[in-house]
Amino acid sequence: MPAAAYDFIVIGAGSAGCAVAAGLAARQAGSVLVLEAGPSDRWPLVRMPFGLVWMLGGRRDWRYRSAPMAGIGGRSIAIPRGRMLGGSGSINSMVWFRGRAEDFDGWAVPGWSFADVEPAFAEVEAAIRPAPLAGAHPLTVGLSGLFGANAPTHPTPERESAGVFRFNMRNGRRWSAADAFLRPALAAGVQVLQNCEVARIGLKRDRAREVVLADGVVLTARKGIVLSAGSIGSPALLLASGIGPAEDLKAAGRDVAIPADGVGANLHDHPGAGLHFAGPGSGYGLNAGQAGQWLAAPLRYALMRSGVLASPTVEGGAFFNARGEDGPPDVQSHFIPFLLNWEGGRYRYGAGYFADICLCRPKSRGRLRLTKQGLEIDLGLFADPSDLDIMVAGLQRLRSLLAEAEFGARRAPEIFPGPAIASDEAIAAHIRARAGTAYHPVGTLAMGGPVTERLALRGVDGLWVADASVMPAVTSANTNAPAMMIGHRAGAMIAEDAA
Ligand SMILES: Cc1cc2nc3c(=O)[nH]c(=O)nc-3n(C[C@H](O)[C@H](O)[C@H](O)COP(=O)(O)OP(=O)(O)OC[C@H]3O[C@@H](n4cnc5c(N)ncnc54)[C@H](O)[C@@H]3O)c2cc1C
Known part of the structure; x- marks a missing residue:
């Protein structure tokens, strides 16, 4: 049984979340608990590169499906997302690209130009050491x-x-954010709970205070909560907590805790x-x-x-x-x-x-929203x-x-x-x-939209978002390296801003 209170609770041990935890630990920002819905990544199919073929659709995949989309003839498609330590970075093909320098300049978010993010990429790559296959x-x-x-x-x-x-592999095996960031952070005192799904975030007035687990256990975060549950999981948790577009929440029969237009909007993928x-x-x-x-x-x-x-x-x-x-x-x-x-x-x-x-740069946009039937994920393809x-x-x-x-x-x-x-x-x-997608959904909690350039959720104190959902526009290549870069920078920003 975990202690009931921590300084920081990070939700999701994925590509970004692992780097967030390491960053908070490196700055001795306080006690850190990471909550992960899925199991361990210590499993032969995770380590072995070809193993992803058998993991897709299995218990380490969230197995989401999109809404039917008019642009692809009314079809609904699979949206795999990793559900284990390392997140989607434990189920992916490990292709490593930063994106184009102009992708970050094009975001036009203060503090996120390529010149701003380049040092973080270099630091992440020092830990990951991507190399040609x-x-x-x-x-x-x-x-x-x-x-x-x-x-x-x-x-x-x-x-x-x-x-x-280039790939994030070492000696023929997967080397994910869990290996490069989370495991060293555990040695530095970070705690992780796996098989531990978060149901919602509890607010005390406008401050995020509590994390409510699916089994009803309530944990308190003294300094802050970091949402790193990914482009689908992070907005889904906010909506489940009553934070999102008021009309949609009401139509879904939910109470509105904090109206926040833009939560779940701007969803897109390659x-x-x-x-x-x-x-x-x-x-x-x-x-x-x-x-x-x-x-x-x-x-x-x-x-x-x-x-x-x-x-x-x-x-x-x-x-x-x-x-x-x-x-x-x-x-x-x-x-x-x-x-x-x-x-x-x-x-x-x-x-x-x-x-x-x-x-590389789709113009189409969809959105993720909560309906009476549950989560509706419209990627808006074409x-x-x-x-x-x-x-x-x-x-x-x-x-x-x-x-x-x-x-x-x-x-x-x-x-x-x-x-x-x-x-x-x-x-x-x-x-x-x-058509399907390259499995790179982003943008559902974009910086410049519901999230500030310091990764704080607007309108709620003590709540930050750090994962692929904060990208205002998808980078021109695969998104794992940018997600880790975001997590790496988030650790430093949140340690500073929460102090
Ligand atoms: C099959 C596949 C292949 C891909 N191939 C590549 C590739 O080769 N190269 C590349 O660059 N990118 C690739 N990607 C994309 C890349 O892996 C993702 O962009 C990246 O991992 C996203 O990181 P993230 O931190 O935003 O989310 P994730 O890594 O998905 O992390 C989110 C974490 O939060 C957890 N979580 C979610 N909800 C909850 C909850 N309620 N409670 C507790 N925990 C929760 C999840 O289980 C997960 O561990 C691929 C993705 C997939 C699915």
Whole structure:
């Protein structure tokens, strides 16, 4: 049983929350308790990069689903989110990108320009040590020459570039924020409770004072509460506490504790859709020729931390301008040297590879709100038609780029949607029918909106938000590194501001 009172209570031990806890501990800001709804990350599938394939949809995933979205033909899609120590950073592909310098300048939030955040990225990277994937599949390596000899050696969203990505792995194993930040903080006195879901935040007048657990236990935070439950979990907890748009709360039959328009608004993600290629002697897959490799894979991984199980599935990709125009890339491609099943189900006989297109800066916005039926998560995909136009151009250009890649004898024909889907209209229909996201939801408690540039929730004392939800606009690449950067800076800011 935990003590009943702490100076700080951090809700969520995810990518950002782990860094927040470490930052508070490093500044000796007071006693710190971290509450995590999920279990430990000490589980073989978390450590082993390929393990994420089996974790998606399992008990370490929150398994959210979106509302049906008009922009994708009324479909509802899966929104996986990690539910364990390390959060989504324990279930993700570990691709490491800061984003573009201009992403942060574009936020136009005082104190968050790239010059402001760059030192924090450098500090996070000193603890994480991201590195290019060792032992990438030859197909992934074959992307490297796509933009000529003058292209950067490693892909970057700053310029057209392609090749093997960098990952937060060490010696073939996942190295998450729980490893880099939380475990050292535990040694410094931070406490963590896992399997401990928070139901709501309790207010005393306009001050956040208490955390109410799902089992009814009440804990007191003397100096402050930090909400690091992620872009879905953090606004959901505020709404459950009666903090949010008054009309929505009333319509959902909830009491309004603090009216706060903007809670849950501005939800967006990187939409993505892809191409599948299949043929014998191509990428990884389940077929007779690779049976020996798969049978030997567990032993090879256990002894040498290499082989197919050391692949985080996404191994590399590219950044480019969808229409081939000058200027910074507007799309990112993730390359997976595995045959994926496009007909549902996890497995498919054969061998091949997959590449997608994700929009770097979607204009579309959705929102998250509480209704009588529960949480409604509308990602708003393609609500702005220009997003779909860029995706169509991007998929067309991806085809020509892949045709130029140095795949040699491993090149395989496109099998889905297939070359017959060639006109812009047909590709647009394919994208609407198939698009999902890169699993990068952000923006639901944006700085400049309900949250200040010091990460405090407006209108409530003693309550801060530190996770991907505070990004006013998604960065141009994967969001784990920015989430950790936000957590890292939050620890310092909150220690200072709470004092
Ligand atoms: C399948 C997948 C693949 C991805 N791949 C990549 C990638 O390769 N590279 C990349 O950069 N990004 C990737 N991402 C995105 C990246 O992992 C996230 O942007 C990042 O982890 C978000 O960090 P966060 O701190 O905002 O939230 P999270 O890391 O999700 O942390 C939130 C934590 O809060 C906990 N929590 C939530 N509600 C409660 C509650 N009520 N009580 C207690 N605890 C609670 C959750 O269990 C979780 O541990 C991927 C995400 C997913 C899901």
